[in-house]
Amino acid sequence: xxxxxxxxxxxxxxxxxxxxxxxxxxxxxxxxxxxxxxxxxxxxxxxxxxxxxxxxxxxxxxxxxxxxxxxxxxxxxxxxxxxxxxxxxxxxxxxxxxxxxxxxxxxxxxxxxxxxxxx
Amino acid sequence: xxxxxxxxxxxxxxxxxxxxxxxxxxxxxxxxxxxxxxxxxxxxxxxxxxxxxxxxxxxxxxxxxxxxxxxxxxxxxxxxxxxxxxxxxxxxxxxxxxxxxxxxxxxxxx
Numbered sequence: 001x002x003x004x005x006x007x008x009x010x011x012x013x014x015x016x017x018x019x020x021x022x023x024x025x026x027x028x029x030x031x032x033x034x035x036x037x038x039x040x041x042x043x044x045x046x047x048x049x050x051x052x053x054x055x056x057x058x059x060x061x062x063x064x065x066x067x068x069x070x071x072x073x074x075x076x077x078x079x080x081x082x083x084x085x086x087x088x089x090x091x092x093x094x095x096x097x098x099x100x101x102x103x104x105x106x107x108x109x110x111x112x113x114x115x116x117x118x119x
Numbered sequence: 120x121x122x123x124x125x126x127x128x129x130x131x132x133x134x135x136x137x138x139x140x141x142x143x144x145x146x147x148x149x150x151x152x153x154x155x156x157x158x159x160x161x162x163x164x165x166x167x168x169x170x171x172x173x174x175x176x177x178x179x180x181x182x183x184x185x186x187x188x189x190x191x192x193x194x195x196x197x198x199x200x201x202x203x204x205x206x207x208x209x210x211x212x213x214x215x216x217x218x219x220x221x222x223x224x225x226x227x228x229x
Contacts, residue, residue, distance in 0.1 A: 044206075044223040045159070045165060047220055052216065059215055061120060061217070095164060100171075103153065103212050103216065104155070105153075105167055105170025105171065105210070106165075106167060107176055110164065
């Protein structure tokens with residue numbers, strides 16, 4: 001069964017850091033680009049960051065550029081999001097998503113991990 | 120990176136056909152054949168309905184179809200059913216390994 005399981009969310013104070021992880025199973029992880037997408041409470045989807053199959057190409061939303069870093073470990077079938085200098089507006093449910101190939105569309109989604117930034 | 124433009128809400132009756140629009144720019148929708156559409160029911164993760172403008176993943180009903188013309192993409196649902204009531208989001212490749220979503224459209228089945 002193809003599956004993505006996110007972890008690492010929680011309550012954090014503004015300005016602090018958090019690292020999200022996504023464990024993939026059921027497919028050949030290194031064949032696909034991967035993404036992080038977030039959804040603030042009651043709001044729409046926002047693409048956060050994406051990374052190609054070998055980690056050689058990464059992209060970020062303007063809202064997180066310079067603060068967040070995406071990475072992957074193909075040997076561990078895992079995706080990561082290092083989030084620094086967190087702001088209250090980063091509060092959201094963060095989804096990990098598998099691409100159909102390379103930035104073509106996201107066909108498998110995890111259930112998400114919640115990040116709350118508050119003092 | 121400006122969000123793609125989608126109408127906030129659309130409604131239709133069972134059996135009808137309904138079309139969602141998604142307007143971008145020549146830097147995203149208009150430059151690539153890489154618009155995707157997602158369905159999201161309350162409290163659930165999004166589900167891919169269309170990718171690469173018009174391709175349908177296996178398991179998605181053929182009542183769903185996608186198209187693109189210039190800077191505007193469209194998702195059409197034919198034979199509307201009660202279970203189609205959900206939020207729908209478009210997403211486009213925007214160059215330099217980035218994606219951009221639309222604000223989403225809430226579909227109400229009357």
